[in-house]
Amino acid sequence: MELQVRAPPAGPLWCVAQRTKLARVPAHGRIAAAAFRQYSTYRMATAAGVFTNTVFGFIRASIMFAAIGTAGGELGGYTMLQAATYVWLGQALLAPIEAFGTREVSQRVHQGDIAVDLLRPTGFLGLHYAQKLGRSGFLMLGRGVPPLVVGALVTGLALPEDPLSYLLGALSLLLAITVAFLADMMVNLAAFWLVETRGLTVVYTATMNLLSGFLIPIVWFPDWLLAIARATPFPSMIQTPIDTLSGRVPPEEAAGLLAVQAGWVALLGLAAWAMLRAGTRSLEVQGG
Amino acid sequence: MAEQRDEDRPVSTARMVAMLYGSRIRSQATFRTSFLADLLGQVLIVGTEFLELWVILTQVETLGGMTLSQVAVVYGLGALAFGIGDMFFGEIDGLSAQIRSGRLETLLIRPVPLLLQISSLDLSLRRLGRIGVGLAMYATALGIAGFSPTPATLLLAGLAPLAGALLFGALFTLAGALQFWLVDGREFANAFTYGGNYVATTPGAVFALPMRAFFTFVIPATLIAYAPTLALLDLPGPALVPTWAGWLGLPAALLAWGIALMLWRAGVRRYTGAGG
Numbered sequence: 001m002e003l004q005v006r007a008p009p010a011g012p013l014w015c016v017a018q019r020t021k022l023a024r025v026p027a028h029g030r031i032a033a034a035a036f037r038q039y040s041t042y043r044m045a046t047a048a049g050v051f052t053n054t055v056f057g058f059i060r061a062s063i064m065f066a067a068i069g070t071a072g073g074e075l076g077g078y079t080m081l082q083a084a085t086y087v088w089l090g091q092a093l094l095a096p097i098e099a100f101g102t103r104e105v106s107q108r109v110h111q112g113d114i115a116v117d118l119l120r121p122t123g124f125l126g127l128h129y130a131q132k133l134g135r136s137g138f139l140m141l142g143r144g145v146p147p148l149v150v151g152a153l154v155t156g157l158a159l160p161e162d163p164l165s166y167l168l169g170a171l172s173l174l175l176a177i178t179v180a181f182l183a184d185m186m187v188n189l190a191a192f193w194l195v196e197t198r199g200l201t202v203v204y205t206a207t208m209n210l211l212s213g214f215l216i217p218i219v220w221f222p223d224w225l226l227a228i229a230r231a232t233p234f235p236s237m238i239q240t241p242i243d244t245l246s247g248r249v250p251p252e253e254a255a256g257l258l259a260v261q262a263g264w265v266a267l268l269g270l271a272a273w274a275m276l277r278a279g280t281r282s283l284e285v286q287g288g
Numbered sequence: 289m290a291e292q293r294d295e296d297r298p299v300s301t302a303r304m305v306a307m308l309y310g311s312r313i314r315s316q317a318t319f320r321t322s323f324l325a326d327l328l329g330q331v332l333i334v335g336t337e338f339l340e341l342w343v344i345l346t347q348v349e350t351l352g353g354m355t356l357s358q359v360a361v362v363y364g365l366g367a368l369a370f371g372i373g374d375m376f377f378g379e380i381d382g383l384s385a386q387i388r389s390g391r392l393e394t395l396l397i398r399p400v401p402l403l404l405q406i407s408s409l410d411l412s413l414r415r416l417g418r419i420g421v422g423l424a425m426y427a428t429a430l431g432i433a434g435f436s437p438t439p440a441t442l443l444l445a446g447l448a449p450l451a452g453a454l455l456f457g458a459l460f461t462l463a464g465a466l467q468f469w470l471v472d473g474r475e476f477a478n479a480f481t482y483g484g485n486y487v488a489t490t491p492g493a494v495f496a497l498p499m500r501a502f503f504t505f506v507i508p509a510t511l512i513a514y515a516p517t518l519a520l521l522d523l524p525g526p527a528l529v530p531t532w533a534g535w536l537g538l539p540a541a542l543l544a545w546g547i548a549l550m551l552w553r554a555g556v557r558r559y560t561g562a563g564g
Binding site for chain 2: 042043044047048049051052055056058062063066067070071075076198202203205206207209215216220221222225
């Protein structure tokens with residue numbers, strides 16, 4: 001998945017220009033835009049993804065409705081309408097969060113292409129974050145919103161009463177994408193030390209699906225599992241943006257959750273940076 | 289199969305199947321650490337999937353009219369059937385990658401049936417993880433849920449995972465065959481293969497009538513584990529899925545394979561290559 005960014009002219013002058021802060025911002029913007037365009041090219045794949053996402057949404061909603069129906073109309077603070085909102089927002093977030101993990105960076109480490117990335121005049125994490133934002137932007141609009149619309153038409157959605165919820169929700173979404181990006185990056189960067197990272201990716205994805213509150217709301221968990229989930233960054237990826245966007249958590253409480261998300265961004269950002277630094281030092285690429 | 293020698297005459301299909309699958313198995317058993325990590329990962333996935341149902345059943349007594357042990361029978365049987373089907377046929381829905389890279393031509397000119405080559409291409413033993421957990425869960429849960437063995441129910445208990453695996457195999461083949469027409473549409477088929485697995489491992493009564501009808505008559509996912517569980521434990525079924533439907537898995541699988549193979553042949557005939 002090579003980006004279609006125009007090759008820069010070689011030469012020392014160009015390098016100097018790229019290193020100034022002014023030149024860096026448009027570069028990241030262009031990278032994000034290119035990633036957005038790249039993903040928007042595959043229309044058939046997008047339509048297929050929307051279809052599958054919608055079918056899974058109906059399956060998940062059926063299970064939750066059955067549980068809530070048996071419980072007498074409300075379960076762990078979720079009514080039918082809130083459960084529907086929870087499911088459809090979850091399905092909408094699945095694609096932009098890339099909940100099934102990515103393998104591109106780990107493959108580039110194994111193939112040695114990482115050396116090219118490290119030689120680029122933009123920082124490694126910044127470059128990939130810009131790509132991720134562009135990609136997530138398209139995945140949100142192209143794959144996330146259509147199932148949400150279907151859900152709104154078929155089962156209905158519980159919308160927040162306070163307009164502030166939308167603003168905080170958007171911010172929470174951005175933070176969630178960032179937390180997911182950093183955690184996924186750390187799994188990928190483990191490739192510096194591990195020969196095969198597929199096992200790790202599988203373990204990470206399975207844990208994430210459960211503890212993030214994607215499969216079922218974490219407040220339904222028994223206390224011990226809830227305590228484990230709250231100690232991880234996973235709820236910051238899905239449960240928090242859903243709760244904030246749907247207004248299930250009022251804005252004054254949501255602010256605290258957003259602070260937790262920001263804390264994870266800082267912590268994981270630092271950890272990913274440290275891994276990259278340590279990995280780069282021990283990196284050996286053969287051939288030339 | 290140690291005494292494989294080059295022979296001038298072509299080998300029988302049965303021997304070819306054994307050779308192809310055998311070589312994949314040996315090649316994977318070589319990398320033990322990676323294999324173990326994969327296996328554990330699969331076990332973990334199955335565990336977290338079931339945890340979803342378990343957490344719900346800590347909150348309510350029954351889901352779709354079934355208690356925890358009954359739901360565990362459905363889940364275990366579904367996971368076992370999907371595990372076997374996925375191990376032998378799960379690679380077929382990766383056809384679009386072969387088409388795009390031009391590797392399909394290489395496979396087409398070999399004197400081995402295409403479907404056999406593709407399905408054995410990347411046989412993943414890690415799927416044994418799902419099969420193992422599914423089998424353990426199926427057997428244990430049956431014991432707890434009060435299974436009373438008679439010759440008929442014992443036969444069904446053994447037949448159901450195999451019929452389910454065949455049905456999933458047919459779904460994977462259908463998914464693969466569709467990609468001759470929709471190269472970019474691999475995910476479209478996921479709704480029926482992985483979505484079918486999701487439905488199969490869930491008590492079918494939770495689905496509203498139109499969905500239950502779709503996943504019984506069009507994509508017969510409720511016939512894989514839910515209906516056999518009803519028959520094995522002698523439970524009454526909801527509308528559209530009566531208890532005796534537990535025996536319909538095998539006929540449905542054969543019918544689905546008939547359609548899948550027809551579509552597959554049509555796809556292969558239609559295929560003109562990408563000009564590589």
